[in-house]
Amino acid sequence: MNSIEGGLQPGGLPPGHGAWLSVEFAGRLVYALGMGITQEQAQEIEAQRSRSETTRRVVSPGLEALLYEPIEVLDHGFVRVIDYLGDDSAIVQAARVSYGTGTRSVRGDAALIAYLMRHRHTTPFEMCEIKYHVKLPVFVARQWIRHRTASINEVSARYSILDREFHIPAPDNLARQSTQNRQGRSDVLEGDEAVKVLEILKDDASRAYGHYEEMLDGEGPGLARELARINLPLGIYTQWYWKTNLHNLLHFLVLRADPHAQYEIRVYAEAMLETVKAWVPLAYEAFVECRLDGAELTAKQLAAVRRMVKGETVTQETSGLSRRMWEELQAVLESRP
Numbered sequence: 596m597n598s599i600e601g602g603l604q605p606g607g608l609p610p611g612h613g614a615w616l617s618v619e620f621a622g623r624l625v626y627a628l629g630m631g632i633t634q635e636q637a638q639e640i641e642a643q644r645s646r647s648e649t650t651r652r653v654v655s656p657g658l659e660a661l662l663y664e665p666i667e668v669l670d671h672g673f674v675r676v677i678d679y680l681g682d683d684s685a686i687v688q689a690a691r692v693s694y695g696t697g698t699r700s701v702r703g704d705a706a707l708i709a710y711l712m713r714h715r716h717t718t719p720f721e722m723c724e725i726k727y728h729v730k731l732p733v734f735v736a737r738q739w740i741r742h743r744t745a746s747i748n749e750v751s752a753r754y755s756i757l758d759r760e761f762h763i764p765a766p767d768n769l770a771r772q773s774t775q776n777r778q779g780r781s782d783v784l785e786g787d788e789a790v791k792v793l794e795i796l797k798d799d800a801s802r803a804y805g806h807y808e809e810m811l812d813g814e815g816p817g818l819a820r821e822l823a824r825i826n827l828p829l830g831i832y833t834q835w836y837w838k839t840n841l842h843n844l845l846h847f848l849v850l851r852a853d854p855h856a857q858y859e860i861r862v863y864a865e866a867m868l869e870t871v872k873a874w875v876p877l878a879y880e881a882f883v884e885c886r887l888d889g890a891e892l893t894a895k896q897l898a899a900v901r902r903m904v905k906g907e908t909v910t911q912e913t914s915g916l917s918r919r920m921w922e923e924l925q926a927v928l929e930s931r932p
């Protein structure tokens with residue numbers, strides 16, 4: 596049987612402490628008070644992490660070390676793994692429809708998982724499940740919710756009062772509208788312009804929240820929570836539990852960890868990539884190789900590459916590709932976004 600130890604390893608909370616607490620995981624700060632985690636919540640997490648169970652199921656030691664711990668994202672957000680089912684061996688076991696673990700050797704498993712990933716034999720990856728608790732600004736949640744293949748429970752702003760927490764971009768993320776890409780940014784704002792924009796964002800958020808409180812006030816209008824919230828800006832934080840299987844998670848990550856995704860959702864995807872790496876290292880490696888760092892070409896793009904490989908000089912004009920498709924091909928060949 597597998598013994599699952601919680602305890603106070605990386606990021607654990609010594610009794611009676613909290614404010615100083617933070618730990619580096621994969622170059623990232625995890626379990627830090629001040630990221631929207633109160634002392635009470637930190638103690639609840641500590642209690643979960645100090646529990647120990649015995650199980651006959653497979654466990655992923657990498658993910659066990661991370662379980663329940665918030666990974667800090669943006670100014671008040673986080674991602675934390677609440678639960679999971681399966682590991683690399685579960686993918687192999689399903690692919691082989693095996694009575695045992697399905698595992699033959701680590702090399703054999705790695706080769707099989709890489710084969711499944713390359714050939715989009717996707718169902719074995721659906722045998723692994725993961726559940727996250729995510730705290731994120733509403734404008735990020737709006738993009739995230741487009742991924743329909745997950746189960747979600749969001750905090751109810753009809754039932755509870757939202758916290759005074761808004762996403763205010765860090766100065767180096769305050770950038771001008773790109774003139775090349777309608778969905779992108781260009782150079783970073785500086786000096787008075789940056790100061791002015793930050794002031795607007797903070798003042799508007801603060802004023803809107805002040806009015807929210809005023810409308811809710813039982814001594815005053817005592818407006819219903821479901822109505823008082825309608826004035827709040829998109830930068831306010833919400834929270835949800837988000838459960839999906841590994842196949843759908845990887846689909847989410849390939850789209851949202853991509854440089855074309857908005858920075859504010861990309862940082863969540865990057866944090867989740869770390870959890871996937873810890874959970875199913877072989878599947879992660881195959882995913883990076885085949886999807887994240889791999890590329891898809893159209894028939895015409897592939898034809899242009901074939902001509903280049905034969906030594907022919909191919910230009911956009913002679914390739915038969917549109918300017919956009921030519922640029923996309925160049926980006927793949929030169930390894931740039």
Ligand SMILES: Cc1cc2nc3c(=O)[nH]c(=O)nc-3n(C[C@H](O)[C@H](O)[C@H](O)COP(=O)(O)OP(=O)(O)OC[C@H]3O[C@@H](n4cnc5c(N)ncnc54)[C@H](O)[C@@H]3O)c2cc1C
Pocket residue numbers: 741742743744745843846850851855856857
């Ligand atoms: C960089 C970027 C920019 C974007 N810009 C915009 C934008 O400007 N406007 C906008 O509206 N959206 C935009 N989107 C959202 C995008 O169009 C998708 O809705 C989102 O990425 C979810 O993708 P998905 O449908 O593949 O994922 P999921 O909903 O997770 O679905 C996974 C897969 O399940 C299948 N599936 C799920 N539901 C159905 C269904 N009803 N019918 C058929 N197949 C289904 C499909 O194969 C799908 O690929 C953008 C996304 C990205 C990454």
